[in-house]
Amino acid sequence: GQNIDQPTEMTATEGAIVQINCTYQTSGFNGLFWYQQHAGEAPTFLSYNVLDGLEEKGRFSSFLSRSKGYSYLLLKELQMKDSASYLCAPQRAGSYQLTFGKGTKLSVIP
Amino acid sequence: GAVVSQHPSWVICKSGTSVKIECRSLDFQATTMFWYRQFPKQSLMLMATSNEGSKATYEQGVEKDKFLINHASLTLSTLTVTSAHPEDSSFYICSASSMDKLFFGSGTQLSVL
Numbered sequence: 001g002q003n004i005d006q007p008t009e010m011t012a013t014e015g016a017i018v019q020i021n022c023t024y025q026t027s028g029f030n031g032l033f034w035y036q037q038h039a040g041e042a043p044t045f046l047s048y049n050v051l052d053g054l055e056e057k058g059r060f061s062s063f064l065s066r067s068k069g070y071s072y073l074l075l076k077e078l079q080m081k082d083s084a085s086y087l088c089a090p091q092r093a094g095s096y097q098l099t100f101g102k103g104t105k106l107s108v109i110p
Numbered sequence: 111g112a113v114v115s116q117h118p119s120w121v122i123c124k125s126g127t128s129v130k131i132e133c134r135s136l137d138f139q140a141t142t143m144f145w146y147r148q149f150p151k152q153s154l155m156l157m158a159t160s161n162e163g164s165k166a167t168y169e170q171g172v173e174k175d176k177f178l179i180n181h182a183s184l185t186l187s188t189l190t191v192t193s194a195h196p197e198d199s200s201f202y203i204c205s206a207s208s209m210d211k212l213f214f215g216s217g218t219q220l221s222v223l
Contacts, residue, residue, distance in 0.1 A: 004101035006088050011107045012078055020073045020104045022088030034062050034073045035087040037103065046073065046086070075106075083108045113137055114206050116215025123194055124223055131189045131218045133204030139184035140206035145177075148201040148217075157202075160187040194222045 003025040012018040024032070031050040049055055049064035049071060061074040073086055085103035113136040123129050133143055143160040158179055159167040166179035178190040187206075191198055203217040 004088055004090065006086075006101045006104050008102070009105045009107070011109060012075075014078055014080060014108055014110050016078050017074065017076050018078060018106065020075070020086050020088075020106070022071045022073070022101060024069050024071070024088070024090045024101075026069070026090050026092055028093035029066060029069075030091040030093045032062075032064055032071050033087075033089040033091065034071075035089060037085045037087060038083075078108045080108050080110070082106060114140075114204065114213045114215045116204050116218060118218055119216060120219040120221070122221045122223065125195050126193055129191045129194055129220060131191075131202055131204070131220075133187045133189070133206070133215050135185045135206045135213075138206075140187075141184060142207055143181060143187040144205045145179065145187075145189050146203045146205070148203065157189075162187075191220065194220070196222045198222050 004022065005024070006020060006022040010018060010020065022032075031048055033048050034046040036044050036046050046060055047055055047057060047062035049062050052064055052066055054061055054063045059076045061076075062071065063074070064071045071088060073088075075082055083106060085105045087103045088101040115134045115136050117132050121129055133145075141162045145157045145160060147155050147157050156169050157172045157177060158169060160179045160181040161167070162181045162184050166174070166181065168174045168177070176192055178192060179187065180190075181187040187204065189202060189204070199220055199222045201217050201219050203214055205214040
C-alpha cells in the first residue's frame with residue numbers, strides 16, 4: 001500500500017514563499033505528481049517528478065528525494081488565487097495508479 | 111475521510127465490446143463526479159464532469175457518444191466505454207467532491223485487445 005502524509009492546512013501571506021511537504025511510503029515507486037485543486041473544481045496538474053532534485057516551473061517548484069520518500073512543493077510570490085488544496089500523489093511502479101494524499105489546504109491572506 | 115469506490119480495478123476486453131466502470135461515493139452524496147484518464151507517464155486528464163440528474167460535461171476532444179456517463183443517483187456514476195478499441199487502453203479514475211475536497215477512486219486499468 002501507500003502511506004502519504006502532508007499537512008492538512010497552511011496559511012501564508014500574499015507575496016511570501018511557502019513550502020508544502022509530502023512524505024510517502026510505497027511498495028515500488030514511479031514518480032510523484034502534485035495537483036492544485038480549487039474548491040468545487042477538478043484538480044489541475046502542477047508537476048511530475050521522476051528523478052531526484054528540483055524542478056522549477058515559474059512560481060512553482062517541486063523537489064523529490066526518492067531515497068527518502070520525500071517531496072515538497074514550493075510556491076513563490078504567493079497570490080490570493082493560490083488559495084487552494086494541493087494534492088501530493090505518488091505513482092506506483094508497474095501500475096498507472098495514482099494515490100493522492102488528502103491534500104494541503106493553503107490559505108493566502110493579505 | 112470520504113471514500114470513493116471504483117470498480118472494476120482492471121478489465122481486459124476484446125476490441126468492439128463495451129465496458130462499464132462504476133464509481134460510488136460510499137459515505138457521502140456527490141452531486142458532481144469527475145472522470146479522468148491517464149496514459150503511461152502522463153498526467154491525469156479530465157474527461158468529463160458528471161452531474162447528478164443532468165447531462166455530463168465533456169472536455170474538448172472527448173467523444174460523448176463513445177464515453178457514456180450516467181449519474182442517476184447521488185452516490186453512483188458510471189462510465190461506459192462503448193465499442194472499445196486498443197487506443198482506449200488506459201487508466202480511468204473517478205473522483206467525487208465532499209466538503210470542498212476531492213476524493214478519488216483507485217482507478218480502473220482498461221486493456222483492449
